[in-house]
Amino acid sequence: MLNLLLYEAKVALLLALFYICYRVLLCRETLHRLNRIVLTGSVLISFLLPFCVLTFHRTVEVVAGVGMTDLAAVLPDLPQETAVLAEPVQAAAATGDWWPLVLVVLYAAGIAGFLVRMAVELVKVSRIIRSGEKHLREDGTTLVVVDRDIAPFSWMNWIVVSSQDCGNRHIIKHERAHIRLGHARDLLFINILSSMQWFNPVMRMLKDDLRAVYEYEADDAVLREGANIKEYQYSLIRKAVSASGYSITNSFNHSILKNRITMMSKQKSVTWRGLRALYVLPLIGAVLACNAQTVTDYKVSENSVSEQTGDIFVPQQKGVDLEVRQEGGAVAYYVNGEKVGLDAIGRKVIEAQNEEMTFYYVNLIGSPDVQLGAIQDVKNELRKVGALRIQYVCEPKVEVQRKLTPTEPGKGLADFMEYSKEGDVQIRLNSLDKMLYIGPDGQQEMKAINQGDLFALAKKDIEKNNGITFFFIADNGSSFGAYSSAVQDVHDAFVAVREDLARQKYGKAFDELEEVKQDELRQQCSVRVYESGK
Numbered sequence: 317m318l319n320l321l322l323y324e325a326k327v328a329l330l331l332a333l334f335y336i337c338y339r340v341l342l343c344r345e346t347l348h349r350l351n352r353i354v355l356t357g358s359v360l361i362s363f364l365l366p367f368c369v370l371t372f373h374r375t376v377e378v379v380a381g382v383g384m385t386d387l388a389a390v391l392p393d394l395p396q397e398t399a400v401l402a403e404p405v406q407a408a409a410a411t412g413d414w415w416p417l418v419l420v421v422l423y424a425a426g427i428a429g430f431l432v433r434m435a436v437e438l439v440k441v442s443r444i445i446r447s448g449e450k451h452l453r454e455d456g457t458t459l460v461v462v463d464r465d466i467a468p469f470s471w472m473n474w475i476v477v478s479s480q481d482c483g484n485r486h487i488i489k490h491e492r493a494h495i496r497l498g499h500a501r502d503l504l505f506i507n508i509l510s511s512m513q514w515f516n517p518v519m520r521m522l523k524d525d526l527r528a529v530y531e532y533e534a535d536d537a538v539l540r541e542g543a544n545i546k547e548y549q550y551s552l553i554r555k556a557v558s559a560s561g562y563s564i565t566n567s568f569n570h571s572i573l574k575n576r577i578t579m580m581s582k583q584k585s586v587t588w589r590g591l592r593a594l595y596v597l598p599l600i601g602a603v604l605a606c607n608a609q610t611v612t613d614y615k616v617s618e619n620s621v622s623e624q625t626g627d628i629f630v631p632q633q634k635g636v637d638l639e640v641r642q643e644g645g646a647v648a649y650y651v652n653g654e655k656v657g658l659d660a661i662g663r664k665v666i667e668a669q670n671e672e673m674t675f676y677y678v679n680l681i682g683s684p685d686v687q688l689g690a691i692q693d694v695k696n697e698l699r700k701v702g703a704l705r706i707q708y709v710c711e712p713k714v715e716v717q718r719k720l721t722p723t724e725p726g727k728g729l730a731d732f733m734e735y736s737k738e739g740d741v742q743i744r745l746n747s748l749d750k751m752l753y754i755g756p757d758g759q760q761e762m763k764a765i766n767q768g769d770l771f772a773l774a775k776k777d778i779e780k781n782n783g784i785t786f787f788f789i790a791d792n793g794s795s796f797g798a799y800s801s802a803v804q805d806v807h808d809a810f811v812a813v814r815e816d817l818a819r820q821k822y823g824k825a826f827d828e829l830e831e832v833k834q835d836e837l838r839q840q841c842s843v844r845v846y847e848s849g850k
Contacts, residue, residue, distance in 0.1 A: 319645035321419055326366040328516045333599060334358035335522045341592040343525065345585040348533040354593050355526045356502060359509055359519075361600065367644040370608040423515075430511040445474050457495055459488070470494045472501075486543060486551040493537035499530040528572050532579050539580065549577050609641075609683075635677030635707070636668045640686050640694055640796070647690045658693060662701035681709040684797025688745075691796050710800040716807050718847075740785040741777055743770070743802060747793030751802065756781055770802055774809035778843060785844040803845070810843045817841055 338358065342351055448460035460476045468477045470491035481487050494500065506523055513519040539545060552573055638661065639650040649656050651664035665678060678698060682691055698706065708716045742754040753773055754762045765773065778784055786806050790799050817837055818826040826834060 319642065321416070321423065323366050323645050324423070324512065327362050328513060328518065330362035330365055330603065331358070331513065331516065331522065332518045334362060334596065335518050335525075337595045337599065338522075338525070341595055345589055345592075346532075346536075346579060346582055347585050347587075347590050348529055348536055350590050350593055352502075352526065352529045352533060354596070355522060355529065356506065357596070359506060359522065361596070363509060363512075365600065365603050366607070368604060368607060369643060370604050372608060426514040427511050430514045431508075434507055434511070441471055444476060445471070448476065455492065455496075457492060470500065484551065486538065486548050489538045489541060489543065490534050493534040494530065497530075497533055497537065499534070503527070503530070528575065531572065531576055535576055535580055545580060549580065552576065635679050635705075636665050637679045637681060638665065638694065638698075639681045640690055641683035642685055647686065649694070658697060661694060661697040665698065666701055677705045678707070679709050680706045682796035682800070684710055684795060686796045687792060688790050688794045688796055688799050689792030691799075692792065708800045708803060710797055714797075714800045714804045716800065716803050739781060740787060741774070742787045742789060743806070745788075745790040745794045745799055745802060747791045749795055749798040751798075756784070767798065767801055767805070770805040771809050774806045775812055778809055778813045778841070782840060783842050783844070785846065788845065788847045806843075806845065810841070814838075814841045 335358065338351075338354060342354060345351065444462060444466070445460050448462040451459040451461070453459055456473060458474050459482070460474050461479055461482045462476065463479055465480070466476065466478045468475070468481055468487045468491060470476070473495060475488065475491040475495070477484075477487060477491075503526075506526060510519050510523055535548075538548060637650075637652050639648075641648055641650075649658060649661055651661065652668045654664065656664050680691070680694065695706070706718050708714060708718060738758070739756045741756060742752075744752040744754070746752075751765050751767065751770065752762065753765045753770065755773070756777055774786070788799070788803065814837060815826055817840060818824060818829060818833075821837070822829060822833060826837065829837070
């Protein structure tokens, strides 16, 4: 829901940018066809650009298993249920549950109201056309003469005039120009798009300017056919007292009468001034640059650590890259750069495996704003094909290996917490990315914390408690960026403690020690991580 509102906000901002540039650079020019194209194109581009995301790939070589292996033991991902949060976190979650729904309902109601009003106008115009006397003309248009005082207007192939105006050649030529130039179709299309931006005053101003351009263009067409400019202007003034009142039609009379007369008398703009319309190119480029994203392709170096025994997993080959990201309000999935549906992820992972690989290893690369529920859906698909070895990858600098074991059906949060014992740590994350840390002493150390505080708290508890267990319990609405960063912080805290032990005891970094000494330190400093899931 929030993604839809965010999309419409982006469209509104783009419309404002394009419209301001149009008003500054082009609106006073007599290049009516160009102005029409620019205004219509600005609307279309504004609605399409948020979906255009440039993706750049960069390759990073990593040494597998260094600093990450000892945090890989994981219990089954269990069904997600709401955790009891501390008061400040719970209050924040409560305030964030209802307002997105209210905004979406209001937005949908506005669209419905706009479309209903447009439908009513279409019905009224249709009744007027049916009630008049119809005369088919040689050019394919139909002249509809109604026996009442009405402002002349055109709609699709119909020209509607009163019986008093049916002999006015200027009116007929003007409305025929509207039909020949296809203004009615454009106006209907723009009105439909306007319903999605009903709240945006810029859209209304842009649409008014577009209707004005239609009138300028039709006036110019009449004059090009040889009409006397003074006589034609007098016709406009004589009809200035009436109005059609329908926003979906092209009316001979319009509220911009003074501007129309001024535009007809104005010296024609030289063609080269149309180059000003090129302002759209740098604007599009700037928007694409802001929407661009960099995808990191991780390459395991040839000097990778070999696979060890036990539950510790160290990859020997580069795995399959599985990206999960937001695109235009929806979640998109890419396997090695190829976009796939959720149900096709497992099959594509199997197809993408190198023949030399002896297991399925997946780099689960997620955009920071992707909700954790989408990540859990992906993990469930990976379980179906036995892809149980994954690595969380998320900007900035999150690279944490996990061991994904099969889900046990029927498990709930209460079953999950049966694994917990006194002295364990719980890290809870809600849909607002607010974090609650419950230390080894339980309620006495329950505190709402920021992301930057987690490393210090985890390091302190790991130093005091060998074999400590961390339980990650997160709502499906929390972001992958916040969740994976939290897992990374606990991992970094563990590595820091182990590194301190190595230097205190042997005066060397952990990776420089012999295997026997490394095993000894693993016994002195071990950490387990449990993750609850959907």
